[in-house]
Amino acid sequence: MGSRTKATFSPPVMQARRWIEGLVFSADQPLINVSQAAPVQAPPQALRAHIAQVALEVPEAHMYGHVLGLPDLRTEVAQQWSVAYGGQISAAQVAITSGCNQAFAAAISSLTQEGDEVIVPTPWYFNHKMWLDMQGVTTVPLQTGADMCPSAAAAEALITPRTKAIVLVTPNNPTGTEYPEGLLAAFYALAAQRGLALIVDETYRDFDSRSGAPHGLFQHDKWDETLIQLYSFSKAYRLTGHRVGAVVASASRLAEMEKFLDTVTICPNQLGQYAALWGMQNLGDWLAGERLEILDRRAAISEAFPKLERRGWKLLGLGAYFAYLQHPFDCSSTELAQELVTQAQVLSLPGTMFTPEGDPNGGQQVRLAFANVDRNAIDVLFARLCSYSDKKQGDLRA
Missing domain, CATH: 3.40.640.10 (Type I PLP-dependent aspartate aminotransferase-like (Major domain))
Incomplete structure (x- = not known):
């Protein structure tokens, strides 16, 4: 039988969390979680x-x-x-x-x-x-x-x-x-x-x-x-x-x-x-400081992105907590997002979670939510994405 809840899809953030169930990440290669747009720290x-x-x-x-x-x-x-x-x-x-x-x-x-x-x-x-x-x-x-x-x-x-x-x-x-x-x-x-x-x-x-x-x-x-x-x-x-x-x-x-x-x-x-x-x-002053920190992280992504751009990625949008990217690979962003967990230790959300079913744009897009990753973590994030891109493109050429 149908129901109101069956009329829609499963919560995307919960779906993504299931991708990391049972996985163990090493201390020198911890998971970078850019899947959810919510602060993880307690209030001041x-x-x-x-x-x-x-x-x-x-x-x-x-x-x-x-x-x-x-x-x-x-x-x-x-x-x-x-x-x-x-x-x-x-x-x-x-x-x-x-x-x-x-x-x-x-x-x-x-x-x-x-x-x-x-x-x-x-x-x-x-x-x-x-x-x-x-x-x-x-x-x-x-x-x-x-x-x-x-x-x-x-x-x-x-x-x-x-x-x-x-x-x-x-x-x-x-x-x-x-x-x-x-x-x-x-x-x-x-x-x-x-x-x-x-x-x-x-x-x-x-x-x-x-x-x-x-x-x-x-x-x-x-x-x-x-x-x-x-x-x-x-x-x-x-x-x-x-x-x-x-x-x-x-x-x-x-x-x-x-x-x-x-x-x-x-x-x-x-x-x-x-x-x-x-x-x-x-x-008010504390919140102004929080805003400046987010703006600095946004700037860090702008500064780091040319490394990915040289590998075929495009930056479609950037602001607030989010960077929205277009990937260069011949695969769905759903497949890509799951590969990034195991091969780059990055948890992100695919564009398919933000677009109508069958929309080809969603299959080429990925969202990174950077509210909880500082400049140093952003550098590591982009290094991992670059390394993953090099390997994947190398595998495709082989």
Whole structure:
């Protein structure tokens, strides 16, 4: 018998983890894991101390909270976002969710019914595709260009009477590409004109290489009639295990999402919300340092990539936590990614996990998530990829 969950594929990160089950890596050749885009370190000591203090001294932090989130945190997001984006955002237009994935799920549940369509650029974030599958919503792929950016004109050609939303992720997962302000403005104008929701997932906004606001969408007088913004505190403050995200939308849209949120989790994790609030109010300088470290790792990849380029690889996208590559081999990226585990001690994700089944582009692409590898590890990573490439190309010539 069929089911909602059987309508989609297995979680890609879990698939990749199974590739290393039972394998033993030597001390002088340890596994370099560039498969998952999440910090593996604990939050900074001061934030952990605050969480402990709240756990001991704030009894209500252990009770059910507001379905749409801690009021003080909603207010803080509204105030900081209004300044950052130069727009007007109220606390009533902010909800806190159990991670950014839940924010997406709640938004889609409030917008669609079975048989509706949502336009999503490819390569796409696989959890977005999985949720749409499980809701019986058709994911309409929007091919990106050579610069890994989607086109609003191409998206317009895909709109049908069943289209309910367009989804953009910037900085992008999986490609790392930072969408230009003009691109976002064009998609906003298209969505507003056609009566669609524009969902903009800015999970990695804190690691954008550009200074200032990445877009001016919140400056529109009636932005909340079109725009739904998603965000994650997990990446900013290393709160992955606490599951704290946010969604910014109209109060009426949040009222619809509230039905979903109340049914699924009742309220977001309370300790995580207090942690996110404290982080926003006290860790600005620390977060700025985290951003600079990620930008330095991005620079390290740019500096190292010519070594791979000489071996036929192409760098398709780079930014936030990600480098997105095109490999030169006559094999699927799925096969390549598994070979890299045993022959180069590198765990990465193939482009087939980010593209529609049968898409030839996915078979030539690989994602490297470098959030947890510093400059030295990046040097080792590229040395291994070069060595693997030389051997594979030598084997092909033999």
